[in-house]
Amino acid sequence: MDTPKKITDIQTASIVISSIIGVGVLPLPLFAVRAGNTAAPIVTLIGIAISLFALFIITVLGMRHPNKTIFGYSEEILGKWLGRFCNIFVILFFALLTALGSREFGAVVTTAILRETPIEVTVLVMLLLAAITSRNDLNTFAYIHTFYLPVIISPVVIIVVLSLQNANALYLQPLLGNDIGDMFKGSLTIASLCQWSFVLTIIIPLMLNPKRAMRTGMTGLLIAGGILLMLVVASVAVFGAEETKKLLWPTLELARTTTLPGDLLQRMDVVFLTVWVTAVFTTLLSGYTFICHALSGLFRLRDHKIFSFSLLPIIFVLSMLPGNLLQMYKVIEFVGRFGLIVTIGYPCILLAIDLIRNKRGKRSAPTNM
Amino acid sequence: MLLPTCRQLLLFFTSVMICIVLTGCWDSDEIDERAVVLAISIDKAVGEKEEIKIAHKGKMSDLADQPVIRLSAQIALPGRIPLGPETGGGGGSEQSPVWVVSVTGHTIDEAMLNLQQEVADEIFLGHLRVIVVSEEIARIGVNRFTDYLKRNPEIRRTAWMVVSKGKADRFMQMAPKLERVPALYLSTVLDDAIDLGKFPSDFIGKFWSILSSNAQDAFLPYLDIKNKENVQIKGLAYFKGNKMIGTTNPLEIGLFMGIIGEERGGYGTFVDSPEIDGFLLVRAMKRDAKIKTSLKNGRPHVRIILHYEAMISENEVDKNAKKPLNPKAINSVEGKFSKGVEKKVKQLIKKTQKDESDIYGFGDHFRAKHPEYWKSKVRKLEDWHEQYKNMTVQVDCKTNIRLVGMKSK
Structure with a gap:
């Protein structure tokens, strides 16, 4: 790798946070409440726990191979061709995830703000922006995430705090209650929203201090998870479980219900949506950059820039595949849950093989470097 | 040779893309070309209604069970809404700053389509402050109004819904002294009532949440008009499910x-x-x-x-x-x-x-x-x-x- 290793701890944490907080925060309370009614916060917590586990696995892998990305060490662990074969699935999945994310963004913008603008244009502009930005190296990528982090977090926190003036604590009770199976299924959906943290697998080799990857990664995920949890709690406390189920984007409605004290701003959704566009951008940027670097890793190329524009048509076409909005969410939920195999199952297998081989390797010969 | 270099081609391509992508004109909407609806009232339509068939042709048996509603919209007239406090005796105070249009329809959306057919500018509901429903309609049920209002991204969840004693369109026509725009006066009355401890906070978002709940019944302010210019909070209109079932007195x-x-x-x-x-x-x-x-x-x-x-x-x-x-x-x-x-x-x-x-x-x-x-x-x-x-x-x-x-x- 030619890129200098200088991504700091804070930058790593910000990458995790702003990758996770993205397009998914809008329907998040709906997913949680559908699965758990008033137990939605618990569903979210379990979801976050699952993602913590996923992050733990990829970080352990990354720290065992501190100079390689997942595309490097998977080929080492599984063998060249099997590793490549598996990595194609990872890339395909993230291409799909990025495409669906941009489509969801387009759907929200066309429904709520720019109603005359064709959805293709909104999606294309966002993808173009991500494509142009992804041409930078990973250090710049880290700067961008760190730079936008306060802009993303603070308004969300402010909206949650202000919305609590309309909250009703009774709506959050009873804490438990739904069918365990449903709740777990919902948790998987929530965990799938956190899958963007997988981008950490290409960041660890560039960290200034890869030994601290575990601590920073976990901190980042906990902060992002805390924000997601706050949004779920606030939505349920303000709207109640029954009303939340009827709203497509409860988080957006939360911003619409909230006013700044003193009639300074009668609706916060304008502020929220502006911020949210930035959040979506950083998320899609993560996805896009990940794919570019993954492809260059796959083809053993030094430069990832060649892919940034050639990918654009493919992702754009993928994003236009779902027919209507409700179908899109069905696809997103399905792809997201299926993707857990890629982001949790695959690293687990890698780690298991790696551990077994290492034990044997110690006895035979130190061939693996 | 005048063949463009790769760099020039790229430059050309980029500028074309910028022209196409960064215009952002699709949603441009001049403020004076909008019909800003400030308040709507919903009454039961009386007598033979003249109906232009826009949303449906002929009879629809399911819809026919529901009474036809008469929707009156208070539309702000551009240029006549006073900005800031009024200076005494200024010219043009005879002219009303709003225009009230009434249409009929089976549902709110159908009425809105009919309204658009009569109003030249595009109807804009982003500033809708108050929805007045007549007692007669509220007693039949309000569920059929909530769907359109919730689905429409322009409607604010902080707007008010109120039940009127008698005809609801009187609230559109009233001429309050304190404020020139009737809809704004009405919403001020309600907001101030909260500040004075005269009414619990019950904006439309809250009303909807309670309406969806399976453990609570909704309530709305019950208002009346005195002397054509005065709004009186007469009590609380309480609901059973989505139907209004009774009222209380102010105390x-x-x-x-x-x-x-x-x-x-x-x-x-x-x-x-x-x-x-x-x-x-x-x-x-x-x-x-x-x-x-x-x-x-x-x-x-x-x-x-x-x-x-x-x-x-x-x-x-x-x-x-x-x-x-x-x-x-x-x-x-x-x-x-x-x-x-x-x-x-x-x-x-x-x-x-x-x-x-x-x-x-x-x-x-x-x-x-x-x-x-x-x-x-x-x-x-x-x-x-x-x-x-x-x-x-x-x-x-x-x-x-x-x-x-x-x-x-």
């Missing part, structure tokens, strides 16, 4: 706010005091409520513990009072006030129990704190109504009068 709003624990008190009542031989007007300043729920032999039981912080604002027989106001008298007034509140709260709850309308959200307390009971007995709101009818209530009220105003006796 009962105060009691209701006490039960749901709204802190700010805005109502007062006379209490007679034998100690000073006269009547005192006692005003509630602060309220606090605790609700304890329990099950007695499988029947829901509610204990409401009210705490009032009150003041004496008037002594009715001040002049010829034989005995001056004294601490002992105040103590007995406190007791009497509490007794009065207890009695009236029980009456109010009994009245709503008879109508099967749980506007207090007692159901939510049982859903939250007795989940086993709730799961076994209640599935829908109707089930809770059955339970609610037989609910027993105990009210304990304690009053503290600390202030008596600026008089020594």
Whole structure:
């Protein structure tokens, strides 16, 4: 790798946070409440726990191979061709995830703000922006995430705090209650929203201090998870479980219900949506950059820039595949849950093989470097 | 050779893309080319309606069951809305700043389509402040209005929905003195009522949340117009499910706010005091409520513990009072006030129990704190109504009068 290793701890944490907080925060309370009614916060917590586990696995892998990305060490662990074969699935999945994310963004913008603008244009502009930005190296990528982090977090926190003036604590009770199976299924959906943290697998080799990857990664995920949890709690406390189920984007409605004290701003959704566009951008940027670097890793190329524009048509076409909005969410939920195999199952297998081989390797010969 | 280089081609491509992508003109919308709707009223259409068929042709049997509504929209006229406070005697004050258009339709959206057919500019609902529904329509049910309003991204969740005594379109035509735009006056009346402790916060988003809930019934302000220019809060319109079923008087709003624990008190009542031989007007300043729920032999039981912080604002027989106001008298007034509140709260709850309308959200307390009971007995709101009818209530009220105003006796 030619890129200098200088991504700091804070930058790593910000990458995790702003990758996770993205397009998914809008329907998040709906997913949680559908699965758990008033137990939605618990569903979210379990979801976050699952993602913590996923992050733990990829970080352990990354720290065992501190100079390689997942595309490097998977080929080492599984063998060249099997590793490549598996990595194609990872890339395909993230291409799909990025495409669906941009489509969801387009759907929200066309429904709520720019109603005359064709959805293709909104999606294309966002993808173009991500494509142009992804041409930078990973250090710049880290700067961008760190730079936008306060802009993303603070308004969300402010909206949650202000919305609590309309909250009703009774709506959050009873804490438990739904069918365990449903709740777990919902948790998987929530965990799938956190899958963007997988981008950490290409960041660890560039960290200034890869030994601290575990601590920073976990901190980042906990902060992002805390924000997601706050949004779920606030939505349920303000709207109640029954009303939340009827709203497509409860988080957006939360911003619409909230006013700044003193009639300074009668609706916060304008502020929220502006911020949210930035959040979506950083998320899609993560996805896009990940794919570019993954492809260059796959083809053993030094430069990832060649892919940034050639990918654009493919992702754009993928994003236009779902027919209507409700179908899109069905696809997103399905792809997201299926993707857990890629982001949790695959690293687990890698780690298991790696551990077994290492034990044997110690006895035979130190061939693996 | 004049073949463009790769760099030039790229430059050309980029500039074309910028031109296409960064225009952002699709949604440009001039402010004076919008018909800004400030308020709408919904009445039952009377007599033979002239109907242009836009949303549907001929008869639709399902829709025909529902009464046709008459929707009046108050549209702001660009240029006539005064910015800032009015300077006295300015020209053009004869002209109304709003224009009221009435249309009919089976649903709100159909009426809106009909409205657009009559109004040149594009209708914009982003500034909609108040939706006035006539009592007649509210008693038939409001569910069929909520879908359109929730689906439309322009509607604010902080708008108000109110029930009017009699015709709702009178609120569109009224000419208030304090504010030139009727819709703004109406929403000011409601917002100020919250500040004065005269009405609980109940904007449309809250109303919808309660309407969706299976453990509480919704309520709305019940308004009337006096002298064509004055809005009066006549009470609370309470619902059973999505149908309005009854009203309260204004004093009962105060009691209701006490039960749901709204802190700010805005109502007062006379209490007679034998100690000073006269009547005192006692005003509630602060309220606090605790609700304890329990099950007695499988029947829901509610204990409401009210705490009032009150003041004496008037002594009715001040002049010829034989005995001056004294601490002992105040103590007995406190007791009497509490007794009065207890009695009236029980009456109010009994009245709503008879109508099967749980506007207090007692159901939510049982859903939250007795989940086993709730799961076994209640599935829908109707089930809770059955339970609610037989609910027993105990009210304990304690009053503290600390202030008596600026008089020594």
